[in-house]
Amino acid sequence: MSAIQNIVMPKWGLAMQEGLVAAWHVPVDAVLEAGQDLLDIETSKIANVYESPVSGHLRRIVVAAGETVPVGALLGVCAPASVSDTEIDAHVKAFQDSFDWDGAKADTGPEPETAETTAGRLRFLRMGDGDGPSMLFLHGFGGDLNTWLFNQEVVAQSGRTIALDLPGHGGSTKDVGPGDLVTLAGAVMALMDHLSLPSAHLVGHSMGGATALLVALERPDRVASLTLLAPGGFGPAINMDYINGFIAEKRAKKLRAVLELLVADPTAITAEMVEEVIKVKRLDGVDAALKTLRDGLFPGGTQAIDLRDRLAALLCPVRVIWGRRDRILPASQADGVPASIRVTLLDAAGHMPHMESAATVNALLQEVMT
Amino acid sequence: MPMKSYRQAVNEALRQEMERDSRVILMGEDVAGGAGAPGEDDAWGGPLGVTKGLEPIFGRERVLDTPISESAFIGCAAGAAATGLRPVAELMFVDFMGVCFDQIFNQAAKFRYMFGGRATTPLVIRTMYGAGFRAASQHSQCLYPLFTHIPGLKVVLPSNAYEAKGLLIQAIRDDDPVIFFEHKAMYDEEVDVPDESYAIPFGEANVTREGDDCTIIAFGRMVNLANQAADNLGKSGITCTVVDPRTTSPLDRETILDTAGETGRVVVVDEAHPRCNMATDIAALICEHRFADLKGPIKQVTAPHAPVPFSPALEDLYIPGVPKIEAAVRELCGKGH
Amino acid sequence: MQLSRDDLRAAYQRMCLIRTFEDTVHEEFSAGNIPGFVHLYAGEEASAVGVCLHLDERDAIASTHRGHGHCIAKGCDPQAMMAEIYGRKDGLCGGKGGSMHIADLSKGMMGANGIVGGGPPLVCGAALSAKYRKTGGVAVAFVGDGGSNQGTTFESYNLAKIWNLPAIFIIEDNGYAESTASGWSVGGSQVGRAQGFGMPATEVDGHDFFAVWEAAREAIDRARSGQGPSLLHVRLNRYYGHFEGDALTYKAPGELEKVKMEQDALMLFRRRVTETALLDGGELDAIERDAEAQIAHCLASAKAAPMPTEADLMTDVYADYAS
Known part of the structure; x- marks a missing residue:
């Protein structure tokens, strides 16, 4: 070489x-x-x-x-x-x-696929090849598989990866049932079944983190490892100004201010990103799905399900990554977790460590795959 | 996201809304084509093929070829809208409004108010407008200012294929009569358009460029030209905000006034004739409410006050173009730029 | 199908309501109590009632500037109509329409219409809607002899014919379009025009309720059973001017008095039903008294009703945005 x-x-x-x-x-x-x-x-x-x-x-x-x-x-x-x-x-x-x-x-690269599963229509994007368990990426509230644009292709150099649109998001079904974590976790299991994956490395961000955590707790046999980025489920607190603003604001100027809460450096939010989010929110069924998820996941303005007490029961390797400047879910929610869980706190990141500190996160993800 | 033409976007919006709601029907001259004729069914799909393929899916019960009787079928669509359907009528060229305007502005536009709020008229009239087709004076006009003048009508000017699909879906779901203007020179222009249905709300302007030196407010096809002008000007250090109001009625006054006030320099680009058009309307609005913020006169870039000429040599001179927009901005921003 | 005694009572009641309503509006307008201008239907009652007695809630009608009679015949509330004519907030259109634009879509009344010839295209739409939705409904366009010369009317004949719509065109020919005689302004004949479009057409004496009822029955049955549009040419007379204040100087001396003496629709109806002993004079008298009392009540309540206010000026311009 x-x-x-x-x-x-x-x-x-x-x-x-x-x-x-x-x-x-x-x-x-x-x-x-x-x-x-x-x-x-x-x-x-x-x-x-x-x-x-x-x-x-x-x-x-x-x-x-x-x-x-x-x-x-x-x-x-x-x-x-x-x-x-x-x-x-x-x-x-x-x-x-x-x-x-x-x-x-x-060259447009790999295209997302859609499948009719037991949890309805799901869209996902596969990249990479290898023999080990796939790494399955689960985005947060309001996101989609493109959330992983800085990560999936890099990790795919080390093995098979799949990024999923959770129900209510991206190209997947807009039916989110009662809007609870069980529905989201069910969709993850449905995709794994559909793709005949005995187990997978789960990577979840925020709402996707809580979803991954629930899958690992309920079906430990199907989860090889967990990487949780600013995950939900670690405590009641959540910035509802973000959730409500994300749903309510239809216009670029006001939505931009909401999206800026996601990141430590607000200039990272471009006009095009704001426009993309507006376009997604306009799709039929998205508004209703987001509201159902909000009401199901954060009734009364706090997270409905606190999984902290069950963290000790996790059997697989678990890493939690949190930005110290997270304004959606406080990084302090990573404090005091069982010693078996490795915690990485990133000084420069807000709520989007996989975008804001992509290289660091990618290195940790590649570690999982090798 | 797949690339689709303006024509495909309009067709897809119609198809998806017809699939969603059985009350949606189409009518117009040759919208399928070939009615009663010995040859092919769906022979035309409209004169430029915009509705092609809908009749084979939905049948002649829902895709109705009409005789050349604009008064009858536009009025028929209004009457059907007032009695339970959601018709989309095609007025082939907006220039033909002359023969059916009564049914639009005296009938459909008036029902809700004149009947004390007890009538709902969910009517969409799709119509082609604009110059650039070498179609001369009776097939090239803009005329949207005339409809904008009428309370009770909503007036939509989609500026690309993405806008066309979302705004047409909104138009069909809207409970008021909507005049939906399709620029005939844009049908082959492609942008990313989602496969899924989506609606773009009326009365919300789209800010397509953000800059500090000048605000360009443009309508319909002129939005793309304004964007090009802004991009060109950006290379020489003049940054522009470009505003696409999307609908002239309702009009997003707030965004227009805010963006005008932010730069203090305003160019309005309107393909319509210059008197009593959208440019004069917007200029008056800004003068009334943001006069103190203005650093210079409001420039209007419009077609001249003449019918649209036939000869390509003349028509090319007639249509407002990127260089005229750039020149207006440069003049406003001064020689220093 | 025969007219029952109940049908006859209902017919006479509607005709009396229309006559009393219009006579009352005439007096009130003359007294300066009504704003704007009004076009009265008195004298033409047999046409509206003879047609509308066949219609039900599935069916729609479109009217003309002379619309009060059609409204009452189709079941609009006379009290709300009177309040509308007075420009009151609780008028049928909230005071925003007035005499020339009274409508009640919930009753299938698509509006009196200030534009001569405005209604026929709309009726094609209502007929198309009924046909498409398979409601069994029909739609009726009332058109004056003036409106019969509009292009919209001819276009609508054609559209209704080629789409085989359940539409009926009633040409109410009162002899004058404003001050211009229909004998002068109409080329050819109404029946011949309809036949030119391939539509069945009949001329009928519009003073004779029974003649109108019978002709309308055939046309409406034809439409309801999917056999397409028809036209009735109904000859009749209006008792008042084109609008109130019209001195009728274009009519021949004594022309109107002779019609009132010999061809009055209410008189002819009374004569027919009493001679055949279908109803007795006392019943008819009672119906007349009831109509007078009802319209007197409508008038009093309209005069007492509140005016709309500035808060009403900008409502209902659009379904979902305030300008």
Whole structure:
């Protein structure tokens, strides 16, 4: 394997075909640590910091700030000092000559599938291959499988992954029954049955975290591990201003203020993200489903089900990841959990650690898969 | 999300609402085509194929070809709406309103108010408008200002395929008479459109660009041109807010006034003739309520006060274009930019 | 099908209500008590009642600017109608419609109409709705001889015919469109026009309740049984001007007096039912007295009713947004 390491335009989400390099956080010749902020990338839907996928000496910046290139295009090159400039020039030229500029744009990647299951129609996205248990991603309230755009593709390099739209969300059935965790957990089991998965690594965010937790408690035989990101079910407190605002606000200006509660850095919420959420909320049945879930999960403004007392009963490996700047579910809910549960608190993250600190979360997820 | 054309989006909205609600019926000249003729059924699906494929699904009982009698079938649709159906009538070109306007503005528009709130008229009239088709003076007009003038009518100007589907579904579910304007030059334009049904509420403007230097308020097809102008101007450091009001009645006064006040510079882009059009209406609204915030005059970019000409050489001059919008913004923002 | 004694009582009651209502409005308008302008139906009662006696809650009618008679015949509340004519808040349209726009969709009355020829297309719609929903309903357009010359009317004949709609067109020909004689303004004949569209058509004496009733029965039966539209050309006379204040100078001297003496619809009805001993004079007298008392009560309550206020000005412009 060459000592030269490529940094390429990542693919964030199904629709991403190209990205704009908005700014480099480091100059040429910088020494990079994997996970450090490397550059800002903007797509038509999202803007985020891209954290360095590698550690090493940044020898070339191939795409300057302000340029837009396809997914997979070479952005920069790392190599130790022992590699000569001539070798690096040759490496870059070889990459550029062989890169399929048109094909990169045309490649839409894997498409979500839908299945009629015992829990109704469910949409899910499969990525990756391998022999071990699949990693099954469960999004939070109001999200969908695209929540994992910074994570699923990375983890899929280590094995099979599946991101699910929970009932009431994305392309899945809008029938959420009484809007309780049992219904959501039932949908997870239904998909696992449909795909003949004996067990899976469950990754759940927020409401999806509470769902994963309930599955693990009720069917420990089907859960290989749990990774819970800012999970529900860890205490009564929840910021209902967020939940109610998410449901009620139909217009960009006001909804943006609500969505900004999700993240530590409000500039991460782009106009396009707000517009995407509005578009989802307009779909027939979504409003009713969200209200039913709210009333079922958070009656009287607190979480209906507190699973803390049952955490000690969990048999599988469990990790909890929480952003210290979470304004939806307080990170203090991770305090005092049984010692068997590993807790990772992230200083820079709000309620969306898998997006705000994607590299760190991805490293922990890959650890689970290997 | 799949890419769909404006034509597909309208067709899908009609199909999904007809599947959802058996009271929804279509009527109009050649909406299926071939009625009583020896050849193909569903021969046309409307003159530009927008309703193609609906008659084979729903049958001639629900997709009704009409004679060329706009007064009769537009009035018929109004009468059916007042007595339990939810008709979608197609007035092929809005220019033909001249022969049936009474049934729209004296009948359908008036029922609710004139009958003391005891009538409901869930009628949709779909109609083609706009220049660019080399269709000349009697098939190219905008005319939405005339309908906007009438209390009791709602007037919708979708600016792309996503908007068209959501706004048409809302129109069909709405309990008031709605005039739904489809720009004939946009039918092949594609954007992402969800397969699922969704409704976009009336009276909520869409802010398609956010900027600091100038607010461009544009209607219908002009929204895309305004977006292009804003993107071009952004490269030279002038940032614009672009507002698509979506409906001229109801009108989202709040968003228009807020965005106008935020930049203090306003360009209104309206494909209609310049007198008593949406541009004059919006300009007057802003002057009345945000005069103190304005840093310069409100610029109106419109078609000229002339009928739409036939010759491509003339029609291209006639239609407001991106360069005119950019020039208006640059003039307002001063030579410094 | 024959008219029962109850039918006859109901018919006479409706006709008397219309006559008394219109005579009362005439007096009140002359006294300056009614705003705007009114078009009165007195003299034409046999037409509205002879047709509407066949109709029920499935059926719809559209009327003309001369709509009070059609409203009463289709079952609208005379008290709410009178309040409407007085512009009162509890009028049938909340005081927003007035004489020319009285409607009650819940009774299948789609509105008097200020636009001559406005109704026939709407009736095609009501007929289409009934046909599509398979309610068994029919829809009736009342049209004046003036309205019979509008393009909307001809277009509606054609649409009703080619779609085989359960529609009936009643041409109430009172001889004058405003001040212009129908004999002068109508080319061809009403029956011939209908036949040109392939519609069965009959001319009928509109002073004769029984003639109208019989002709309407055939047309409505035809529509109800899926055999499409028909037209009735009903010849009759109006007792008052085109609108109140019209001095009727275009009529021949003595023309109206002769009609009232010889062809009055109420008189002809009374003569027929008493001569055949279907009803007796005392019963008819009682019906007349009841109608007078009822309309007197309507008038008093309308005059006492409150006016709408500024709060009502902007309501019901739209179903779901206030402008």
